Amino acid sequence: MKRITMILAACCLLMTACAQKPNNQTKDNTMKKTLVAYFSATGTTKAAAQKLAKEFGADLYEITPEVAYTSADLNWRDKGSRSTLEMKDRSSRPAIKGRCENIADYDTVWIGFPVWWYTAPTIVNTFIEAHDLGGKVLNVFATSGGSGVEGSAGDLKKAYPLYSWGESRLMN
Helix, strand or coil: CHHHHHHHHHHHHHHHHHHCCCCCECCCCCECCEEEEECCCCCHHHHHHHHHHHHHCCEEEECCECCCCCCCCCCCCCCCCHHHHHHHCCCCCCCECCCCCCHHHCCEEEEEEECECCECCHHHHHHHHHCCCCCCEEEEEEECCCCCCHHHHHHHHHHCCCCEEEEEEECC
């Protein structure tokens, strides 16, 4: 009798375990999806985005400037370079090519960029403001030659306080 009871208990446990939803499934049986959206001026952040997408089984979306940045545009030592002028004007919103048309499909969005002047490039603001990110968890990742990601993440959280912000990663 004890043996039959133990077998029945084991079967119940097995059936319960099999009936549970996978980690990426919601209560209404839809799958959670993750997007890694990134801006990369030189390819460094792109490599980090690809690594992150692989880690989370996420889709990739490149934030592409309407006018590509040249090496002269990225010369931070030149006070007249495009990147310097954009970063001096916090209201600057460089135009981007297209939009992520299926942004509504994602529950989590990682936003990646190189750190410029201790914060996110203003083109990241263009991306955020061009999309409805409400109801999603937004995470930040960045690449940098010497700065951390905390300041950049803090600036974005301050600029967009109505969004739900998660973790931040520096990925050098």
